[in-house]
Amino acid sequence: MMPAIGYAVRRENRFILSDPKLNAAEITFEHADLPLWTKSFISGDDIDYVAIHALKLSVGSPDPPGKAYLDALKAVAIENNATAISDHLGFTRDGEGGIEMGHFAPVPLTQPALDVVCRNLDFVQKYVDPFPFYIETIAYLFQLEGTMSEPEFLKKMFQRTGVGWLLDITNVYANGRNFGFDPKEFVEEVMPYAPRVQMHLAGGFFDEEQGLYFDTHSQPIPDDVWDLYEYSLKLGQGKVDAVFIERDAEFPGEEEWRRELHKMYDLAEGTSSGQATVNS
Numbered sequence: 001m002m003p004a005i006g007y008a009v010r011r012e013n014r015f016i017l018s019d020p021k022l023n024a025a026e027i028t029f030e031h032a033d034l035p036l037w038t039k040s041f042i043s044g045d046d047i048d049y050v051a052i053h054a055l056k057l058s059v060g061s062p063d064p065p066g067k068a069y070l071d072a073l074k075a076v077a078i079e080n081n082a083t084a085i086s087d088h089l090g091f092t093r094d095g096e097g098g099i100e101m102g103h104f105a106p107v108p109l110t111q112p113a114l115d116v117v118c119r120n121l122d123f124v125q126k127y128v129d130p131f132p133f134y135i136e137t138i139a140y141l142f143q144l145e146g147t148m149s150e151p152e153f154l155k156k157m158f159q160r161t162g163v164g165w166l167l168d169i170t171n172v173y174a175n176g177r178n179f180g181f182d183p184k185e186f187v188e189e190v191m192p193y194a195p196r197v198q199m200h201l202a203g204g205f206f207d208e209e210q211g212l213y214f215d216t217h218s219q220p221i222p223d224d225v226w227d228l229y230e231y232s233l234k235l236g237q238g239k240v241d242a243v244f245i246e247r248d249a250e251f252p253g254e255e256e257w258r259r260e261l262h263k264m265y266d267l268a269e270g271t272s273s274g275q276a277t278v279n280s
């Protein structure tokens with residue numbers, strides 16, 4: 001199965017929506033009220049798959065997400081004839097109406113946190129039905145104390161909720177590099193439990209002074225991330241629905257926008273036709 005191929009739409013890459021190798025677009029919900037992101041903007045460009053990507057459901061918070069936010073999210077999905085909706089596994093506030101941190105924090109890898117996340121995901125999935133929902137695993141620079149590994153947490157979450165996995169390849173690469181685990185083993189362990197998959201790709205940089213990789217969405221996608229992407233496509237064959245590149249800063253010229261899109265397409269095509277090789 002060939003996944004839908006696209007970009008997370010930004011002002012700077014909207015011209016690329018007419019590229020013949022692009023048939024998917026991801027719209028960030030928080031920007032969807034701008035005229036730039038509306039239905040009229042993406043219609044007529046042979047886009048088969050539109051994902052609405054939200055930032056503030058905060059499914060790791062103790063309270064379930066607010067209904068006003070969910071109503072608006074669903075309305076934008078309907079308006080854009082969306083295929084799917086997504087947000088991140090983490091928390092951005094302490095509770096509904098509480099303090100917003102403006103960034104995703106990782107959930108503690110504990111049974112009570114798993115119960116809360118699953119309850120919130122069940123709630124969200126019912127609310128946004130019939131749109132399938134995907135949860136993105138985030139990049140983190142710290143981990144809260146826990147009682148299980150991240151793959152264990154994710155496997156149980158997928159089994160209990162049936163939620164889709166938005167596998168951000170660069171996030172797994174960054175976490176593996178920063179916390180000393182093998183990203184390929186991580187994907188190998190979790191992938192069988194994800195019922196359906198979307199992917200993100202992006203490029204960041206390694207800060208020598210801090211000894212950390214930062215997923216800044218500001219650089220070309222590194223070779224190791226392309227390698228992990230190809231590997232993950234192979235592991236997820238038959239259930240990867242869509243893949244998107246995210247770029248949010250230091251925007252490239254047209255040639256580079258197209259180069260990365262075409263590379264993403266070619267690797268997916270090679271995998272779906274059985275030509276890709278997986279080197280573990």
Ligand SMILES: [Fe+2]
Nearest residue numbers: 136168200246
């Ligand atoms: Fe992402």
